[in-house]
Amino acid sequence: MALDKLVLEVLRSGGKKARYELKFRKGMTVLDALVEVRERQDPSLAYRHSCRMGICGSCGMNIQGIPRLACQTQVSSLGKDVVKVEPLHGMSVIKDLVVDIDPFLSMHTFVKPYLIREDLAERDGSDREYRVLSDEVARFLQFDYCIMCALCYSACPTVALDPDYLGPQAMAQAYRYMADPRDEGWDARINLLDRAHGVWRCHVAGSCSFVCPKDVDPAKAIQMARVEVLKKRVLRRTAKAGSPLVNPAPAGAAKQGTRAPPFDFKEGGRG
Amino acid sequence: MVEVIDHDVVIVGSGLAGLRTAAEVMSAPRGKAPTLGLVSKLALMRSHSVAAEGGTAAVLYPELGDSLELHAWDTIKGSDFLADQDSVWKFVTLCPDEMRQLERWGMPWSRKEDGRIAQRPFGGHSYDRATFAQDKVGFFEMRTLYDKLQEFDGWSRYEEAFVTSLVIQDGTFRGCTAIDMKSGRFVFFRSRACVIATGGAGQLWKFTATSVSTTGDGIWLAYQAGLPIEDMEFMQFHPTGLIPTGILITEGARGEGGHLLNSKGERFMERYAPSKMELSPRDVVSRSIMKEIAEGRGLKDEDSGLSYVHLDLRHLGREKIDSKLPFIKELSMKFVGLDPVDEPIPIKPTAHYTMGGIPVDDNGRVIGGGSREVKGLWAAGETACVSIHGANRLGSNSTAECLVYGRVVGKDIVRFLASEADAAEGASSMVAEEETRVFDGLLKNESSDDDVYAIKARLKEVMDKSVYVFREEAGLAEAVREVKALKEKFKGVRATDGGRQFNYNLQDVLEVGGMLELAEVVARGALNRTESRGGHSRLDYPQRDDANWLKHTLASRTDGGPRFSSVPVRITMWKPVERKY
Numbered sequence: 001m002a003l004d005k006l007v008l009e010v011l012r013s014g015g016k017k018a019r020y021e022l023k024f025r026k027g028m029t030v031l032d033a034l035v036e037v038r039e040r041q042d043p044s045l046a047y048r049h050s051c052r053m054g055i056c057g058s059c060g061m062n063i064q065g066i067p068r069l070a071c072q073t074q075v076s077s078l079g080k081d082v083v084k085v086e087p088l089h090g091m092s093v094i095k096d097l098v099v100d101i102d103p104f105l106s107m108h109t110f111v112k113p114y115l116i117r118e119d120l121a122e123r124d125g126s127d128r129e130y131r132v133l134s135d136e137v138a139r140f141l142q143f144d145y146c147i148m149c150a151l152c153y154s155a156c157p158t159v160a161l162d163p164d165y166l167g168p169q170a171m172a173q174a175y176r177y178m179a180d181p182r183d184e185g186w187d188a189r190i191n192l193l194d195r196a197h198g199v200w201r202c203h204v205a206g207s208c209s210f211v212c213p214k215d216v217d218p219a220k221a222i223q224m225a226r227v228e229v230l231k232k233r234v235l236r237r238t239a240k241a242g243s244p245l246v247n248p249a250p251a252g253a254a255k256q257g258t259r260a261p262p263f264d265f266k267e268g269g270r271g
Numbered sequence: 272m273v274e275v276i277d278h279d280v281v282i283v284g285s286g287l288a289g290l291r292t293a294a295e296v297m298s299a300p301r302g303k304a305p306t307l308g309l310v311s312k313l314a315l316m317r318s319h320s321v322a323a324e325g326g327t328a329a330v331l332y333p334e335l336g337d338s339l340e341l342h343a344w345d346t347i348k349g350s351d352f353l354a355d356q357d358s359v360w361k362f363v364t365l366c367p368d369e370m371r372q373l374e375r376w377g378m379p380w381s382r383k384e385d386g387r388i389a390q391r392p393f394g395g396h397s398y399d400r401a402t403f404a405q406d407k408v409g410f411f412e413m414r415t416l417y418d419k420l421q422e423f424d425g426w427s428r429y430e431e432a433f434v435t436s437l438v439i440q441d442g443t444f445r446g447c448t449a450i451d452m453k454s455g456r457f458v459f460f461r462s463r464a465c466v467i468a469t470g471g472a473g474q475l476w477k478f479t480a481t482s483v484s485t486t487g488d489g490i491w492l493a494y495q496a497g498l499p500i501e502d503m504e505f506m507q508f509h510p511t512g513l514i515p516t517g518i519l520i521t522e523g524a525r526g527e528g529g530h531l532l533n534s535k536g537e538r539f540m541e542r543y544a545p546s547k548m549e550l551s552p553r554d555v556v557s558r559s560i561m562k563e564i565a566e567g568r569g570l571k572d573e574d575s576g577l578s579y580v581h582l583d584l585r586h587l588g589r590e591k592i593d594s595k596l597p598f599i600k601e602l603s604m605k606f607v608g609l610d611p612v613d614e615p616i617p618i619k620p621t622a623h624y625t626m627g628g629i630p631v632d633d634n635g636r637v638i639g640g641g642s643r644e645v646k647g648l649w650a651a652g653e654t655a656c657v658s659i660h661g662a663n664r665l666g667s668n669s670t671a672e673c674l675v676y677g678r679v680v681g682k683d684i685v686r687f688l689a690s691e692a693d694a695a696e697g698a699s700s701m702v703a704e705e706e707t708r709v710f711d712g713l714l715k716n717e718s719s720d721d722d723v724y725a726i727k728a729r730l731k732e733v734m735d736k737s738v739y740v741f742r743e744e745a746g747l748a749e750a751v752r753e754v755k756a757l758k759e760k761f762k763g764v765r766a767t768d769g770g771r772q773f774n775y776n777l778q779d780v781l782e783v784g785g786m787l788e789l790a791e792v793v794a795r796g797a798l799n800r801t802e803s804r805g806g807h808s809r810l811d812y813p814q815r816d817d818a819n820w821l822k823h824t825l826a827s828r829t830d831g832g833p834r835f836s837s838v839p840v841r842i843t844m845w846k847p848v849e850r851k852y
Contacts, residue, residue, distance in 0.1 A: 027574070057317060113421055123375045
């Protein structure tokens with residue numbers, strides 16, 4: 001499609017649609033278009049942005065009906081010369097495209113998203129390092145890609161119906177720490193997930209994974225967390241990772257060092 | 272009415288340095304943790320630190336051959352001998368602990384085969400000591416620290432609050448004023464201790480790797496408060512900024528074996544740095560790229576008009592690119608539509624890192640005029656100038672600096688608060704004056720003689736043209752004249768959006784006002800410094816001149832513009848020698 005101009009149609013505060021006509025240039029993103037509007041046409045237009053490269057998570061908005069990051073959405077990829085932009089659905093609007101993400105962030109905090117260890121002195125005050133193998137990192141790394149942009153939260157049909165639902169982002173983060181061999185917080189987190197507003201409310205619509213700009217795949221994390229919850233009901237399990245190495249370790253000591261046992265469902269988990 | 276908010280400590284800025292400071296302050300023994308307010312013009316996790324890619328330097332395994340001495344020497348040589356050597360030594364000794372602390376807080380470091388923390392080669396380092404987590408190191412460090420903070424109570428987040436001034440009376444910090452963007456209200460954060468951790472000033476340039484938020488606010492706040500700022504003429508241009516936007520392609524791409532090729536397909540670094548080649552320090556590589564382009568061996572992007580060279584990763588193969596450089600692949604595909612597995616990446620040097628900043632001592636305490644500290648004020652990270660980077664920072668030393676000094680400052684503040692009993696007092700007249708400046712002076716007019724965005728765009732063009740990798744007298748003098756003229760025009764600028772909530776137009780006006788003053792310091796400092804050292808390269812003075820210029824620049828604000836002075840470099844370990852790679 002040969003574009004030489006486009007119309008940006010923005011749903012602004014108060015429900016009015018503003019139309020801005022712009023010249024198209026090659027490589028133009030929806031964020032570029034918004035910047036141009038604020039700088040050349042209407043300085044009162046409010047939207048969030050920062051990094052321009054899809055890593056800070058600021059510029060989530062609804063573009064042509066789908067939650068996306070404006071900075072990495074090429075205008076040309078939308079195939080339209082009228083681009084419709086709205087604030088993220090399911091969140092309260094503060095001004096124009098700026099929405100309140102505090103409820104979303106509080107769910108993240110709720111699932112205890114940090115490494116839990118019994119020995120706090122070791123975790124916070126020692127000079128040790130835990131030994132983790134690359135394939136163990138791979139079990140949780142994908143879920144650690146989350147940039148907290150809230151696109152999944154906005155897309156989730158269950159969030160829209162149940163304000164107390166933890167939502168895909170928070171449950172993916174809970175699972176991220178559960179799958180980390182260094183973590184000992186399995187018991188603390190599992191009860192947060194095994195509840196009416198937790199993993200069982202997910203209808204497996206998969207919209208979270210569909211819109212995620214970082215391939216985190218929260219829907220998969222929720223399914224993995226469900227397996228853990230079921231196992232909790234069947235097996236009484238304790239979770240204790242191995243002791244860390246004292247550092248520095250003598251050269252060549254690698255093979256003898258204790259490392260955390262792998263997180264293996266078939267064997268009924270750790271411990 | 273100004274809303275007054277009281278805390279023991281206020282941290283301005285929520286990037287790596289700010290979050291690390293917060294984690295350290297909140298880690299104080301139970302019952303002794305101060306109350307903390309974390310203030311940022313962005314929401315948390317949106318800071319530019321998330322864009323750091325390649326690695327964090329630390330000597331992790333001395334038993335395998337690395338050493339603190341080597342890290343210090345590489346850093347000092349990389350700085351072109353402008354770093355303060357005692358500070359560098361303290362810095363390198365603290366780096367390893369930080370890598371392991373993050374490890375114990377959940378950082379997903381990439382691993383060696385035996386499960387220990389992996390490290391990769393980086394420019395100017397003579398050992399593989401860039402600790403990494405794929406190619407999103409800053410992002411994962413931010414996630415780890417943000418998540419860690421969720422464990423603590425007793426801190427408050429003031430997101431999207433734009434700080435407009437520091438209130439300092441009789442050499443003592445009293446608080447800072449801010450606009451709460453959500454409500455549009457004017458707020459006074461009153462505290463006994465304050466840390467400025469707002470990052471650098473990369474947005475002075477158009478072709479830049481930095482976030483739009485990287486406007487040098489904190490450095491300007493200190494400058495505006497009458498404190499000197501240091502070495503601002505030293506800006507780092509990272510060799511590999513993606514055409515046409517300047518966003519960063521990590522040095523890790525060369526660390527993993529990527530080549531730089533000119534239009535003839537030659538690995539041109541052979542001409543300039545035959546031993547270190549593509550892994551020379553950034554200033555060396557950036558100059559080499561610009562020489563290739565100047566001598567007609569570059570390529571040209573017709574749409575943007577920008578000249579460039581190629582970063583070639585094709586020989587690394589799909590598997591290595593997918594496992595070690597997935598973000599580089601993602602950026603190339605999403606922003607220029609090419610897969611680095613099949614095509615070379617178009618790049619040129621991009622404004623990246625502010626070596627200068629607010630001068631601080633080894634505890635991160637801000638040094639005021641005449642080497643006196645300002646009681647109660649700290650700076651950390653890119654905002655600060657310790658100086659451990661001197662005239663050129665080595666890659667992977669910046670995230671390390673944020674972590675190390677975040678911890679150092681956090682500890683120092685806890686000590687300071689324990690020994691300083693007096694509560695913070697108001698400074699109501701200064702707060703009221705600032706409210707008048709912002710709201711009556713800039714907001715309520717709703718008409719403007721000049722366009723703030725046109726001024727900002729022109730400033731960036733001037734900086735890209737004349738205060739870039741190579742500089743010379745005529746261009747710098749012209750840049751100084753242009754910036755002064757823009758400052759003059761700016762006097763007629765007001766916010767044309769009269770609203771209160773999320774008035775980004777007002778924030779833009781405040782930012783640009785600061786940017787113009789910082790640009791003046793950068794351009795005049797560069798004009799003054801008649802030598803070439805590290806990131807400051809003068810075509811008309813191509814040699815380093817230790818006899819006259821082995822010293823730090825200080826700039827203080829006056830009504831007529833910056834007043835310059837200097838302080839000596841602390842040479843405690845190695846005498847300056849010729850810098851060759």
